[in-house]
Structure formats: C-alpha cells, structure tokens
Amino acid sequence: MLLIHCPYCEMERPEVEFKYGGQAHLVREPQKATDEEWTDFLYFRDNTRGLHAERWRHAVGCGRFFNCLRDTVSDKIAATYKAGEPRPSSP
C-alpha cells in the first residue's frame, strides 16, 4: 500500500484514504480544441513507465485534489504538490 503525503494536510497517510485521479496537467479546452485534440484529451494518455505526474484526491481527509510524481516501476513517490503548482523538476 502506498504512503502518500497530502500537501494540504501536510501528513503522510495510507493509500486507502485517497482516490487516484489519472494523469495530471491535462488541459481541458473544448472551445478551442480540434477533433484530434479533443479525442486526445478524452481518451489518450501517456501511461508512462517511469516518473509519472498524476492526480490524487484525499477523499476521506481534506477532500482536495493534488498532484503527485511517482515512479510507476518501483511505485516510489518522488514528490506531492498542490493543484495549480507546476510539475517539479525531476529529483
């Protein structure tokens, strides 16, 4: 089970308190998007093998969304950071 640091609660809590929210930093712009961009936004994902930026929600804690950098091979978390903050440069 993952141990995840919530950047709002500033606490490390077990994975069962959280809900995974998919790839982070996807931009949703339905008005501007072409068909290709919209298809990409809806369905296509990086599915990175390695360091992956992803959303999590502290579902049974503060309830807020935040982002997380995790290595998808070792499952080790490199960093968590608040929604809206840029992806940290790789450690």
Add this chain to the structure above:
Amino acid sequence: MKFSAVSLARQALSGHKDWPAQWRSPEPKRYYDAIIVGAGGHGLATAYYMAKEHGIANVAVLEKGWLGGGNTGRNTTIIRSNYLWEASEGIYGHAHKLWPGLSQELNYNVMFSPRGVMLLAHNHHDEQAFRRHIHANRLAGIPNEWLTPEQARDFCPILNIDANIRYPVRGAALQRTGGTARHDAVAWGYARGASARGVDIIQNCEVKAILRDASGAVTGVETTKGEIATRKIGVVAAGNTSVVMAMAGLRMPLESFPLQALVSEPLKPVMPCVVMSNAVHAYMSQSDKGELVIGAGTDGYVSYSQTGGPHIAVSTLEAICEMFPITSRLKMLRNWGGIVDTTPDRSPILSKTPVAGLYVNCGWGTGGFKATPGSGHVFAHLLATGEPNEIAAPFALDRFRSGNLVNEATAAAVAH
C-alpha cells in the same frame, strides 16, 4: 513430433528422458516478413495462424522475458462470451467457438474445461444488467441464462445464499459453455505449433526501438539481440503496449494497472464451476491440482510493478470468505500481480495505426485470456492482408475519434 498414445508408450520405455524440445530457440535472422512483439498467448496465436492460414512463416516472435510469462501465465483463466454488445459477441464468440477444438488443433492438451461460469447478482442493478445481457446474448445466439439464488446454490453447493449477509445473492447469470483452460498450455501449444511451421520464437529479446524510413514506414526493430529488419510489426505487448508504441511516436488510449490473483492450498474437489462477482471483485474456480484460484480487483493507479497493494487482495478474500464460508480457514499459498492494459471502453484494440507497417493488438485489460484463439486468428488476418476482417473491424483505434465505442465498461465495469 506428434503426441499420441504410441509416442507416450515409446518415451515411457526410455524413462521419459528423450522427449525433444517443444520449440526451437534460434538466434534471430536479419530479416523477417513480420515481427510480433510479445510472446504471450495472443502474440503466439497470431504467429501460429499467420503461418498456418496465411502461409507467412518467416515470422519472429520477440519476447523480453520468457514466453507466457506476462499476463498469460498470471491470469485466472476464466473463459466466457456473454458480453453485451454485438461486436464483443463477435470476437469473444469467435474465440469461444475455437476453444473446444483447440487441443486437437494444436495436438496439445490445453485442458479446456467448459464447467459453467456463473456471474452473481448482489443488488438490483446487477440483476437488471444481467437480465439485459441474457436477452442480448440470446438474440446473438450466445448461451446465457438466469438462475434464482436456490438454483445458483444447486449449481455451486458451497455458495452461501443467506439473505442477511453483506453481499446477498439475488440470482445469477449462467453460461454453461463457459469454463477454464490451462494458461501455460495455451502459450506452449501455440509456441510449439508456430515453431514447427517455421516461426522463430526468440526469448530474452527486448524490443528497444522501432526503426522507420524517411516516409515514416517501419523498417525494423532494435533489440537487446541486435537490429532486425522487417516491413511489418504487430505489437502484442499487453501492459507494456504504451511503452512499445511510444517507440514509434504514438500515444495510446490505454492505462496500465496491476491486477492481482491468489491460489490457496490444494483441497479435494469442492467447486464444480467458476463463480464471478463483479460487484465485490471476486472470481473463483478450482484448479485440477485442487487449489482455489482467486481473482481480485485492479489497483487504483497506473503501475508497471507486477505487484499491488495487499488491501486489494484482502478485500477480495473477505468477500470470498462470506460467499463461500467453507474457505474461511483456508491458507493462501501465493499472491501475484500482472499489468493489464485497459481502454476507456473496456474493449480491445485490433488495429492498423497511423504508422505504415505498424499494427497493434492490445487493450484486453482484465479479460483477454478467453479471447486468445480468436484474437490471434483475426489479428493474423489483419497482419497478413493489411485489412481487418469483419470481426476485428469494430475494434479499430479510430473508434475513439469517431465515437463508435464498444462500451462494455458501463455494463459490467470488469470483464475477467
């Protein structure tokens, strides 16, 4: 060499020490007419049917580990075809028709055992969804029938149908023709058959790059065993598909999640069928060795770790103990994970791609073992002719743009 009573008797005389290797293990040639990436059941079946039905035997199957060591060798082997949509009934139904004859076809015992697959309904929604499936399946000529809780218990006597438990059984959908097969034997049987027809199966050979010419068309692959030229590549890499496709600059509508399973210590025969519960993510059958084979749910995040969190397996076991009280003191022997490639509509992708010469067979997610013969069969056609046949056509990549999804996700959410 053909397996028969005579060959068995002859080998018995020499103490079974003279059985030949079942497939060749050659060094890669410099050029192949087609290269399959991934020696799981689907990749091996593809190569087998290319050689057998399309006369294309100058084919290599490249495998980064050992053949059948991916999801093929990690799955709980449930076989059924009672999916909701016509396109799904097409591909899973096609596979289901090939299973009964597969041992004969391959001269290899794949231990197909159509002992019946029963899907439990625990709530009103399950009941409505399953009845809808039953009607849809009957229209398509796919067997599926409704059982009352008592009939379900008669079909599987260890099932607890007490009305006052956490996951009460309100009924079940039964496909009597569903069942299980021996996963390793499926991979080995196709490997042996393909190798005998001239296909080179090359293990411990990881594809590291896809090579292309100025027009963008594929010209070969770079591997841990050197460069190999080809004009046709079929990627059949399950959980690692996104990684391989990225080598040709393509992004895929896939996410890779861990999916776990367990086996118990062996018991005398207690379970005559397969029981599935999508609502609690518990899937159980008994192997011929007597172990209870138990499938759990997926972990909630993208991962390539081939493990998963213990809480996932625990919640499945809690449900299993309640549904089958006889198991409550049973020891589990092993727990493992595979990496499943899931699509947004929970249906597979059998498709050409925007890169000339590059084809992909993936997205089978949590439930592709059952489709192995059918998937290999139609993908061989696609690779050989460059065009999908009518069974494969609905599973093109392009459906995510056109909106013609084959949405099995709404109906069942999981599809073991």
